[in-house]
Amino acid sequence: ASPQVQLGTIPFNGVRHAEAIGHFTTTVKASTFSAKFAAPAACEVFTLLFGWDIDALWQTSNKKLILVLLGAGKLGEAFESYHFTMNASNKATKANLHSWVLTLSL
DSSP states (O other), X not given: OOHXXXXXXXXXXXXXXXXHHHHHHHHHHHHHHHHHHSOHHHHHHHHHHHOOOHHHXXXXXXXXXXXXXXXXXXXXXXXXXXXXXXXXXXXXXXXXXXXXXHTOOO
């Protein structure tokens, strides 16, 4: 995982929602930009050099952002994040995200 995801996981696990939201939002924005605008070769370089799979990072970041928004009681923002993620996803990612959301206990 990227350092930003790791930085977000620490406050997420410590129930410091506002701090975690900031880290995951930054990661979602950066990975969305990278996934949309970076050449596939550039994404491969990130994977080789840093072990960062941009697509997996994007999915993980979005899921963690949705979780922390739900934990903070920000249901509207969590729904918006879910909606954004679904709209930006391919079929396989949509199916994965949909299955994941159904496992959440609210």
